[in-house]
Amino acid sequence: MRWNLPPDSIPEAWFNVVPHLEQPLQPPLHPATREPVGPADLSPIFPMALIGQEVSTEPWIDIPGEVLDVLRLWRPTPLVRATRLEAALETPARIYYKDESVSPAGSHKPNTAVPQAYYNKQEGVRRLATETGAGQWGSALSFACSILGLECKVYMVRASFNQKPYRRTMIEVWGGEVEASPVDDPSDPGSLGSAISDAVRDAVSREDSHYALGSVLNHVLLHQTVIGLEAKEQLALAGEERPDIVIGSCGGGSNLGGIALPFVPDENVAFLAVEPSSCPTLTEGRFDYDFGDVAGMTPLLAMYTLGHDFKPPPIHAGGLRYHGDSPIISHLVKSGRMKAVAYPQDVVFEAAVKFARVQGTVPAPETSHAIRAVIDAAVAAKDAGEETVILFSYSGHGLLDLSAYADYLSGRL
Amino acid sequence: MRWNLPPDSIPEAWFNVVPHLEQPLQPPLHPATREPVGPADLSPIFPMALIGQEVSTEPWIDIPGEVLDVLRLWRPTPLVRATRLEAALETPARIYYKDESVSPAGSHKPNTAVPQAYYNKQEGVRRLATETGAGQWGSALSFACSILGLECKVYMVRASFNQKPYRRTMIEVWGGEVEASPVDDPSDPGSLGSAISDAVRDAVSREDSHYALGSVLNHVLLHQTVIGLEAKEQLALAGEERPDIVIGSCGGGSNLGGIALPFVPDENVAFLAVEPSSCPTLTEGRFDYDFGDVAGMTPLLAMYTLGHDFKPPPIHAGGLRYHGDSPIISHLVKSGRMKAVAYPQDVVFEAAVKFARVQGTVPAPETSHAIRAVIDAAVAAKDAGEETVILFSYSGHGLLDLSAYADYLSGRL
Numbered sequence: 001m002r003w004n005l006p007p008d009s010i011p012e013a014w015f016n017v018v019p020h021l022e023q024p025l026q027p028p029l030h031p032a033t034r035e036p037v038g039p040a041d042l043s044p045i046f047p048m049a050l051i052g053q054e055v056s057t058e059p060w061i062d063i064p065g066e067v068l069d070v071l072r073l074w075r076p077t078p079l080v081r082a083t084r085l086e087a088a089l090e091t092p093a094r095i096y097y098k099d100e101s102v103s104p105a106g107s108h109k110p111n112t113a114v115p116q117a118y119y120n121k122q123e124g125v126r127r128l129a130t131e132t133g134a135g136q137w138g139s140a141l142s143f144a145c146s147i148l149g150l151e152c153k154v155y156m157v158r159a160s161f162n163q164k165p166y167r168r169t170m171i172e173v174w175g176g177e178v179e180a181s182p183v184d185d186p187s188d189p190g191s192l193g194s195a196i197s198d199a200v201r202d203a204v205s206r207e208d209s210h211y212a213l214g215s216v217l218n219h220v221l222l223h224q225t226v227i228g229l230e231a232k233e234q235l236a237l238a239g240e241e242r243p244d245i246v247i248g249s250c251g252g253g254s255n256l257g258g259i260a261l262p263f264v265p266d267e268n269v270a271f272l273a274v275e276p277s278s279c280p281t282l283t284e285g286r287f288d289y290d291f292g293d294v295a296g297m298t299p300l301l302a303m304y305t306l307g308h309d310f311k312p313p314p315i316h317a318g319g320l321r322y323h324g325d326s327p328i329i330s331h332l333v334k335s336g337r338m339k340a341v342a343y344p345q346d347v348v349f350e351a352a353v354k355f356a357r358v359q360g361t362v363p364a365p366e367t368s369h370a371i372r373a374v375i376d377a378a379v380a381a382k383d384a385g386e387e388t389v390i391l392f393s394y395s396g397h398g399l400l401d402l403s404a405y406a407d408y409l410s411g412r413l
Numbered sequence: 414m415r416w417n418l419p420p421d422s423i424p425e426a427w428f429n430v431v432p433h434l435e436q437p438l439q440p441p442l443h444p445a446t447r448e449p450v451g452p453a454d455l456s457p458i459f460p461m462a463l464i465g466q467e468v469s470t471e472p473w474i475d476i477p478g479e480v481l482d483v484l485r486l487w488r489p490t491p492l493v494r495a496t497r498l499e500a501a502l503e504t505p506a507r508i509y510y511k512d513e514s515v516s517p518a519g520s521h522k523p524n525t526a527v528p529q530a531y532y533n534k535q536e537g538v539r540r541l542a543t544e545t546g547a548g549q550w551g552s553a554l555s556f557a558c559s560i561l562g563l564e565c566k567v568y569m570v571r572a573s574f575n576q577k578p579y580r581r582t583m584i585e586v587w588g589g590e591v592e593a594s595p596v597d598d599p600s601d602p603g604s605l606g607s608a609i610s611d612a613v614r615d616a617v618s619r620e621d622s623h624y625a626l627g628s629v630l631n632h633v634l635l636h637q638t639v640i641g642l643e644a645k646e647q648l649a650l651a652g653e654e655r656p657d658i659v660i661g662s663c664g665g666g667s668n669l670g671g672i673a674l675p676f677v678p679d680e681n682v683a684f685l686a687v688e689p690s691s692c693p694t695l696t697e698g699r700f701d702y703d704f705g706d707v708a709g710m711t712p713l714l715a716m717y718t719l720g721h722d723f724k725p726p727p728i729h730a731g732g733l734r735y736h737g738d739s740p741i742i743s744h745l746v747k748s749g750r751m752k753a754v755a756y757p758q759d760v761v762f763e764a765a766v767k768f769a770r771v772q773g774t775v776p777a778p779e780t781s782h783a784i785r786a787v788i789d790a791a792v793a794a795k796d797a798g799e800e801t802v803i804l805f806s807y808s809g810h811g812l813l814d815l816s817a818y819a820d821y822l823s824g825r826l
Binding site: 001002004006007072073074084102104106143146147165166169170172173174175353356357358359360361362399400402403405406409 | 415417771772813
């Protein structure tokens with residue numbers, strides 16, 4: 001069962017969770033002075049509109065009309081009830097998911113790529129530079145720049161650039177330019193942290209260019225709240241008062257934040273962040289100030305971190321391989337408002353194949369982390385005999401990750 | 414702009430075009446006797462329900478409830494108005510497309526895979542055998558068998574089996590078994606015609622098994638008419654009385670038939686079939702009785718054909734590489750009710766990239782043939798100053814065809 005909303009019912013404002021937090025967020029610090037950063041520190045890489053959103057305490061922030069027009073290419077996304085999965089698990093739980101895989105780039109990432117490109121264009125920026133791991137974020141930004149008429153330069157982690165050419169091709173189909181990172185050492189396979197350094201260096205060195213980040217920061221999570229806001233409306237259409245638990249996979253935190261934050265004011269809703277055992281930021285990291293990148297060029301953020309020099313193993317869920325986490329998500333976990341769990345890769349793919357065989361669609365490896373936790377929650381509901389209402393974010397499809405499935409099915413994981 | 418329909422508004426009956434044809438269709442002939450085939454000739458490979466649909470002259474055929482339940486996983490599909498493409502072309506034409514890429518397998522193929530699996534299961538068949546070229550049909554049937562609890566065996570053209578592993582993996586994710594064809598010669602790269610021979614041979618040799626075909630036959634086109642029926646309702650919601658022209662790419666004819674046939678009774682609607690110049694069945698073939706496969710095991714069909722021993726070059730639109738065509742489509746073209754046009758690969762990819770950069774989504778190479786014709790029709794409408802209403806089928810996405818885009822973008826086509 002699916003609940004669609006008409007195109008004119010996209011939320012017209014983003015939900016800002018900051019005024020709803022019990023404690024204020026700790027401010028980002030300047031990497032050199034360790035003093036709180038001000039707008040002037042960030043203006044070489046971000047437009048003022050986004051800097052304003054980063055520190056805003058307004059409860060709602062209007063979405064510009066031109067952004068809504070582009071989001072309407074695929075939004076509102078469907079809310080789906082996974083009745084066939086419920087039946088296969090014989091659970092009394094009701095499982096709903098928000099299908100963010102229907103965007104042109106195949107994930108939730110365009111929800112923030114579009115407003116970021118828009119605000120930069122409004123302030124006269126002609127070109128955006130960014131980094132990408134497996135290519136989800138780079139392809140989303142290239143799509144947004146194509147629609148809005150900006151140039152786009154993507155620094156892609158070299159290992160992915162060489163071994164996973166398909167998202168690189170997507171970036172190029174939309175007109176973006178891709179370069180392997182790190183740019184100064186062709187023998188280095190690279191990492192997300194070093195690609196961020198390359199992209200920031202590019203943006204500060206050119207008058208016409210800014211930098212764009214696809215997760216972690218407050219304004220990114222803000223843009224993703226359209227997911228949870230739509231889900232709220234659709235759950236009401238489905239006759240549900242509220243979800244008992246909201247589940248999302250968590251790398252930098254933008255997917256989880258998008259589905260979860262609009263429900264934070266409701267004390268009866270529980271939250272679960274799901275991460276890979278091989279990069280257990282929330283479950284095994286320390287809460288501290290740390291850099292967002294390897295080279296230490298970014299502001300210091302108060303977050304759970306494994307250390308900015310942590311090198312996660314090359315698991316298939318490339319979007320979850322980040323040493324740190326969103327300050328907002330970290331804050332919610334630290335305060336106990338949100339729980340976190342970590343899973344190893346094999347049980348994640350087991351859940352993904354089960355899901356595909358009963359519900360039909362093939363989820364991204366990142367998304368499959370959430371599905372693993374959803375199945376476990378639904379089985380627990382069965383054991384307890386409770387009609388738990390579960391909501392999760394189907395953050396992306398796995399059509400460009402089929403080699404990972406081939407590895408799993410042939411026992412090579 | 415998009416028009417969604419609620420899940421309970423899927424058409425509850427398929428539209429049969431046969432009673433609306435001016436002349437009766439010529440019957441299929443037995444390959445040995447050259448006499449019209451009867452139900453007994455077909456019963457070793459097809460269930461009686463599908464044999465009945467193949468020769469039915471009833472105007473409407475009810476869709477079983479269990480089939481509707483599965484179709485509802487992704488249907489009704491959206492009707493989209495390509496306003497950004499219209500603006501880029503500065504055309505007064507209004508361009509609408511039916512987005513069939515949203516199915517779990519990524520194309521229109523599951524529309525018939527599901528009822529075929531259903532009717533076979535109803536008649537006690539436990540296992541289906543089929544062929545696939547690049548994998549669109551094989552993955553659709555594997556999906557349908559997974560949902561309905563049948564085994565699925567797919568004979569995949571060896572060249573694709575070796576070089577394009579991703580759709581093979583999709584088939585396996587859904588539990589299907591894949592074997593390279595021809596099975597008796599590992600050095601032969603294979604063809605669709607010889608894979609059909611392998612699959613039919615499998616089905617007739619096993620008591621528990623039947624054969625399933627993904628295009629060409631009347632019952633396949635019948636199942637696809639949900640596309641055009643939904644489009645009709647959605648065009649009315651969009652305020653359009655009718656399309657002036659319906660455009661679809663045409664390999665075996667199931668995609669084109671699906672969007673076009675429900676409009677055949679309306680004399681004010683024109684139709685255009687789009688095929689590749691390298692496999693110009695409708696534009697350069699002869700109308701004659703011919704076999705559906707290389708080995709001459711299938712009934713002889715009255716159709717446009719390039720000869721059952723024709724070997725099309727390995728273009729990227731694998732779904733359009735078939736020597737013959739649906740008897741219904743062939744009949745419409747022969748009578749002048751439908752026109753056909755052929756395009757070479759380079760201008761097709763040029764259109765596909767243009768579409769992706771303004772509308773956002775990356776179309777399949779097959780679909781891109783239709784897009785080329787749509788752009789040409791929209792430009793002609795501009796030259797004539799006419800508000801032509803164009804409807805086309807966006808039959809599939811190109812996410813598993815990105816290597817073809819890489820070839821195009823780097824000038825290797």
